[in-house]
Amino acid sequence: MLPLRSRDVLVITDEQKSAMVKTLLDAVVNAVSYYGTMGAPGGSLYAAFMVHGLTLNQFEVIMDALVRIGKLRRSGQLYFATANLQEESDLERARR
Numbered sequence: 001m002l003p004l005r006s007r008d009v010l011v012i013t014d015e016q017k018s019a020m021v022k023t024l025l026d027a028v029v030n031a032v033s034y035y036g037t038m039g040a041p042g043g044s045l046y047a048a049f050m051v052h053g054l055t056l057n058q059f060e061v062i063m064d065a066l067v068r069i070g071k072l073r074r075s076g077q078l079y080f081a082t083a084n085l086q087e088e089s090d091l092e093r094a095r096r
Contacts, residue, residue: 039078
């Protein structure tokens, strides 16, 4: 279903919003898992968010949520994918 336009304002459904948020969160987790045991530097991740107009507060909320639900863990300024995700990422790289 395409977004509707109302007076040049883009209107999207709740389902579309949910799908976009899930896509964003999945992309963050995949990017972090790529770093493997070295961990993904928070500053580099934040820079990627900044390019798209997200604030530091928004970045922190997203990352904290991913840590809280167990998709990521944090040590200092580094983020790591949880063990399950890391194993999947290692297998995908091995297949290439």
